Amino acid sequence: MWTLPILLLALTILLSIPLSRYFAWVMDGQLKSPGPIAWIEARLNSGKQNWKQYVIAMLAFTAVLFVYGYAVLCLQPVAPLNPLGRGILAPSTIFNTVISFMTNTNLQHYAGDQHLSNFSQIFFILPNMFLSASIGFCALTAIIRAFRGEALVGNFFVDMWRVVFYIYLPASLIIGCIFMHEGMPMTYASERTVTTLEPAAMGTDNQGQAKPQNIIVGPVAATIPIKMLGTNGGGFYGMNSAHPLENPTALSNFVTTFAMMIFPFSLVLMYGRMLGRIRHSVVIYCVMLAMMIGLIWWTVDWDTLRPNPAFTGTATAQNYEIADASARRGRRTITLPAVASLPVEQHLGNLEGKELRFGTSAGAVFAAVTTDVTCGAVNAEHDSLNPIASLAPFIGMWLNCVFGGKGVGMINLLLFLIVGVFLAGQMVGRSPEYLGRKVGAREMKLAVIALLVHPFLILGPSGLFAATDWGTKAESNAGPHGFSQIVYQYSSSSANNGSAFDGLGVTYGFNDNANPAPEAVPLDIGTGLVMLFSRYLPIIAPIAMAFFLGRKKVAPASLGTMRDDTATFGFLLLGTILIIGALLFLPVAALGPLAEQLGPIPFGG
């Protein structure tokens, strides 16, 4: 039960320490690569850039990625490696998918095994996973350099090269080998035809012969390592990490979970190492770890250790008196009848939608971790979590800084940190300072702009879709549960997470699909735009903020300055994140998961 999360956390913490040292070493350009690689790196080096040039390089690179991705997906029907003859996806789905992978979100409004050819998997999915994952990493590096007071924050292309070739590639190779050993397919073939163990499992043909099963295969072991390491989360198969070929064994599940945690963990320490403030980063690390432990505990406790409320029923009828102008005396009594419990054995908790191959708590742990680190891979159905347990994945995405995505999680935390320092830091009797520099109006403006984006892009569209057909016709269950589905979709998009609650009809499929999900197009466009806007503004504004802060003079620390490497500071940071997070999303949490959990069964389906 608790062995899996404890082992996972212990191993990740242990390995993040040496790895952060390696990252800092690589990003500071101290790695002496062999001749040809160094030659390429030297060609890429167009000189150090200031923050604006760095941002422009980043945006230009993204624009190229966008055009490239669009081209690849449009060429799918005519491109090679498509023996199964996959057609062209619906235009809105292409739009959504290209943005989704470009922004490291990997929200999938399609199913990889049904809708993509191996050509698209290799030339669209794979490069996007490496490159989009590097952008956050590069941005954090630029921010660190700016905080160090460097006016030139490095070269975007060189940083990109270093991240991809010195960090992601070797790590993916190692993890890939483990996965292949565990039985993950690695082939250019598109399908394997097998005879099923149970003779007529797939039905029989006209001659009465048992039909063989066609299993989709491909270069799975090549994509999955970076899917996890880069906290991308877009599965090769529609079922993502619950699929036996994408996550074959308990060991592969352990490695998969570990792989998505390790880089975000290490990056926090890299921040401290590169700034020469290791103790400060340890405090941040502990705050993030405390939140992650809390969220894992919440999910496991409410999902793995408690029964599904849908089966337990309510022993007595509940009466609620409510105000209602149309009723007599303005009051109406709602009676919710008692519901008999169903004879379902539940001592292992809620087992609906879980892959028991991985162990009882694996689904809950994975759900919490994948939303904390904005990976978005799933190995269980989040839709089937006990409603109140599903709060943990929600909170992970709402806060978006419980380690968070590579680089961006740390950047998001910096926003909370700056706000916390600004509000409470004055209570030591000095004007607010971070890293010895005074936080002024301009820095605050940039920080709050970045901070505003996330709630705006979650709550706005959620409200719009919840009250219109766009949402109500797409949800599988009406009421609070359907509401949760909508909020989840937008939280996942805005957090650039990419996991899905499921249950929301978002798949249009191929362009010639005669029977698409009714509201797939507005959802494609809505989430696509949210992913786009929520990605770049919260990266660019903090880079600018770091630059303006970094060029200020550093005041030496004294007894009178607030220390940023103490437990007190940790509590201040934790308090800021939790209070602001709670203030922003508590009403939505009440309307969705809470209302469903506390409400009558089968209320909300």
Next chain:
Amino acid sequence: MDIAGPTTHDRKAERWQRLFSGELALTALKRSFILLRPDIQWQNPVMFVVEVGAILTLAFILRIKFAAMAAPVSLSYFLALDIWLWLTVLFANFATAFAEERGRAQAAYLRHTRVGTTAKRLRADGNTEEVASIQLKPGDEVVVGPGDVIPGDGEVIDGVASVDESAITGESAPVIREAGGDRSGVTGGTTILSDRIIVRIVAGYGESFLDRMIALVEGAVRQRTPNEIALTLVLTAFTLIFLIVVVPLWPMAYSAEQYMTSYLGLSTPLRSLGTDVPTLVALVVCLIPTTIGALLAAIGIAGMDRALRANIIAKSGNAVETAGDVDIVLLDKTGTITLGARRASKFLPLGGATERELCTAAALASVADRTPEGQSIVTAALAGGVPQDAIIAPDKSKFIEFSAQTRMSGIDLPDGRQIRKGAPDAVMALLRRLGATPPPGLDLEIANAAAEGATPLLVVDGNRALGAIVLQDTLKPKIAERVAQLRQMGLRTIMVTGDNRLTAATIAKRAGVDDFLAEATPERKLEFLRKEQAEGKLVAMMGDGTNDAPALAQADVGLAMNAGTQAAKEAGNMVDLDSDPTKLIEVVGIGKELLMTRGALTTFSIANDVAKYFAIVPALFAATLPWLKVVDIMHLHSPTSAILSAVIFNALIIPLLIPVALKGVRYRPIGADALLRRNLLVWGVGGMVAPFIGIKLIDMVMVALNLVA
């Protein structure tokens, strides 16, 4: 921390009374209505949103009343809501207006209580007349004799005098002021020690620097400080964030209504407070940081006001704030660390003279010397066992007064003995003129005394050197504690003195300052400032003289003494009316309190929101999702009473916190970490807990008074 220096407490008490008068409150009350004008209210974005909400609610009420619009609850609920929204705005305006009025009253009082000394004005016929110094006009010429206080800033046009400027400059050694040349400027408030001079007054009453400063404060021309601008920005962002939170609640609540209506199979659609606009307005008002938004201006004005009460006039609010950020304090040795006046501490007999002999001679030479130094020699001699009658000067003795030319004083006894005491080099020159050789070891004694931070005076009887009197600067009482306190506040203290390194080191060690700047010239001071500032440190200093002006201008906090020169006062960003050299410590405390108050009330304001959610969220959905009642851990009476209680708490907390905003959160020199922990507990955790209690109480009172349905 007791930062109140040796200022007059009775004066303060009187002023406090004056400041809390009902008259002031009434003026402020009137002004709070004027501030409702949207174009003025707009300057405070948080309260502007509340005002818009109040207007919106009013429009809603009118629609219900006259357009017969269907409302989910009774009209009285909306009326109560709107009244409290308006009250919220008015409370905020009152806080601002009250602080402004208080500042104005302060300035007026300050002007009123300015008193002048009397002066001997030279008339055209060459005689003098007694006039009050406030009547002096530029161009008037006044005669100032020994012991007189110079009545105003001016220029010596005749004579030469030694002037005790220690009250202003802090330097204990008298300075020479003479007509012509660059040593002709004299400052009001300084005392003539010897000789008689004629001074031409240069600045008239009412035109002085001080008067212009008072006008500045009075006009309440308040520029927002960078820190205030940043905070306003953050508060506006929070306002925006909560609008982002509340606006989508409407469609969300609507969808819940739709669903519940169909779930229950009702014919008429279910209405909840979640789609009721005034209730959502109330939610916005409760969530946005109204508490700090209401008190922000008051905190800033109160900071200036607190400085004013300490008799410090800040040229801008920013100067007060910067004081809180100071890293290094330059303290002048004389007047700040030491008492300023030197006192006899030791007698060193030389060349065969006995100590008794030296003491008697020194005391005889000093009986007529009215300077503190002279008196201290007599006192020390008496304490050393010299009988009272041995130092009574015989009749027909002739006293030789100290003069700037001879730099010695003494007595000519009727028996022909001539006793002199004075600066070593002057006395040595006298001995040589008389053909005597100074006794061996004299140079060494002088050097030793200087090394200990003391000043030696030589005593001779005729041509016989009797020995030296060691005059020592004594440390001010409790100065070591103060310095330790400053260190606890995280400040580095640097003692600045014109003395040599050895003297400076001794005093620095005794006072416990972190470092010292010896043989300080204005250039060296400036150089030192620039060096420290280049390392990112903020430096505070106090100055008075014209040659301090560049350093005062360069310093981040330049506190000029009111008794100082015009140039110094122009250069600094604050003026100390008391010309008290220890004021710098107080200024830092005031700056820190200002910043702390702002941080504490902001934290409190945001932390308050948690409890309000617990009251309002279940109330919003009571009709559609009644089981959310579980969230209502306060067990409030009804949805409408819950919302009203939250709004009333939100409004009442503003006047309740006005005293905190005006007085400031007390600064304690216990180190930043301990201070942060303390304030986080009081204002952060306290801010979360307080509204739970407050809202519940208000709800209970409303139920008890039968005010809610």
